[in-house]
Amino acid sequence: MHPFRKTGRPFLVAAVAALSTIAPIGVTAAHAQVTRVRQGSSTDVSRTTWSGPAYTMNGSGGIVAATMTRAIDAIRGGAGSIDVVVLAGSAAGTPECDAIVALAGVNSCTTLTLTAAADGNDSQVNADIRNAEFVYFAGGDQCRYVAWKGTALEASVESVVAKGGGVGGGSAGLHVNSDIVYDACTASATSATALSNPYDRSLTFTTGMFRWPNYANTINDSHFVTRDRMGRTFAFVARALKDGLVAGGKAYGVGIEEGASLYLDRSGLATLSGPSAYVVLGDHQPEVAAPGQPLSYSNFKVWKLTDGQTYDFANRPGCGYYLRSVTAGVVSADPYSGAPATDCPAPPPPTGGSSHAEAEPNDSRGTANDLSAATYPLTITGDLRSTTDRDYFALTLGSGQTLTANCAVPAAYDADLYLLSSTGSTLTRSVNDGAGADESVTITRTAAGSATYYLDLEAYAGSGADDYSCLVARS
Known part of the structure; x- marks a missing residue:
């Protein structure tokens, strides 16, 4: 485990070792073996078409039954059942699969614990992923997950979405599912550190791993309100703009609170289950974003979602936000609450032939x-x-x-x-x-x-x- 982070999954190694369903695979002399724990049916579902994709983006590591159930039902089209794979970067039991196999419409759930980047090329790992209809990245350490970039695992996960399955993740698993990944490979950034110096060593990013349909130019953040992470998301967005990590001059931070989950359907519409989530838009270059200097950025646009509310990532809205600015590292007002703008400029009426x-x-x-x-x-x-x-x-x-x-x-x-x-x-x-x-x-x-x-x-x-x-x- 990386020295700067603690895993987001319960430490249940002894319990895992006691499960007779563990099957070691991909053993090498260089690192600990991959472990595989399968729950439910021992036989994969056989079906040619699926009705997804569907996604769950969770603010903390645990499964949120409401959004997971929606994803399962969407992928299976309301009939039959699906196979699920949980990917973990450290040995910590099977808490995600324990919750998933109890849900209707699940044929099996397999926990794969991979402890080295090379495990992303393990043949059994990739066979399990490609045979699944949903892949969930567990909490833990996203730096371990981005190490799988460029391995066969990356393409295998993408194949699940391509066939109409789905992907999700919580905590570290949330981070790896955005277009730009805050990878925390040197340290874990705080809002105070990021605002005072957006080029602090703790702000490191991985790009080019996953780009899910309708979810481009995003940077996910987890445990959002509880750990006061709006400030660092402001810095993430400013860095994405300054460093040219996004296309079109716009970067979107997506912050999800602990216990909350965004369900994204195949059309790009996200619906929140749980306490709160935030979408932060930066649509211009920062006034000041330079190594060793505090951040200055005028008018971040912030959308706050509460339970049941939606945000359309396919047709991103131009209104309904409140504004927050950062001047010399200081946020202008409470970043977690504000009155949505009501004077958004109306677009010109459409014209046609x-x-x-x-x-x-x-x-x-x-x-x-x-x-x-x-x-x-x-x-x-x-x-x-x-x-x-x-x-x-x-x-x-x-x-x-x-x-x-x-x-x-x-x-x-x-x-x-x-x-x-x-x-x-x-x-x-x-x-x-x-x-x-x-x-x-x-x-x-x-x-x-x-x-x-x-x-x-x-x-x-x-x-x-x-x-x-x-x-x-x-x-």
Whole structure:
């Protein structure tokens, strides 16, 4: 174990040694053997298609049943069962699998303890991962986890997501699942240290390991409020911008409190279970970020989530945040609470080459306005005159085509946008909070042939005669 950190998992070596299901694998003379503990069925599930991906991002090391259950159900499509692998970097028993095997829809859970970087190339380890439908990184030491970068294990984990499975992690396992990993390979940073010198030796990062769909340009942080880590996340975001670790000039810190968990669905919508989580956006270069100097950064944008609230990582909102600045290493006000901005600038209304004005009744798929013969780009206008109003539009998409809809919503109401399959299943959605909050969705058809899709814009709160305007593009 790294000398600067303590593991986030209970130390249960004696209990593990007593389990008859332990099977040593990958033994070498250079380091301790890999251990494998399988619980549940001894036979993997055999199935060709899965309905994920789905992700769980936990603020502390333990399994959160609410989000784990949602991930299991999403991946298996509500039927059958899945196999789970837990990856750990130190011998500490099987607490994650103990919790997971008790959940409905789990066929087996295998704990793999890897104590050296070379273990990432172990054949049995990689076979177990590739045969699983969900991989969970346990708490512990993320520096051990980033050592698996470039091994076969990295590609094996990515294959689980690619086939429609899922990934999760808690504490150290949370860190390794962001686009930029705070790896803590030299020391564990505190907020005070990071704000006073964002280039302190304790601020080290690993990039290029995992990049999950819809989760680009992120830096995760754990145990967030309990260990007062907002300040160091501010420094992480500033460093990502200053050092060019992100694309597009924006970096997002994602801080999750102990006992809390973000569930991310396949469309990129994150829903919080538990106390709190925060998304921190830095969208410009820091005023001061230099070795040996305190950080100065004006107007970090901070979104606070509480139990049940959502954040759309696929269509990241432009409103609903509060602002916090850092001047010479000092945060302007309480970083964990603030009044969300209400004066966010409205985007210009969309424009397109052709137009369609909604015609009622179009409150169901059966009565949807037929736009299959429309030319693109297409501007759709309409209104939501009651709190139960739903406007459906039928469109056609061919193989390889991408459909994108960006809707400017008036300040009179809060509307949500859904993109549905021909059978009415939700493929993706945009549910930004607040009256006047704009919505957007996109999807690419990968199947052969063409199919009908439905745009569904519906009133979430409020109503009125003011028009929404949706720019729909097909390419």
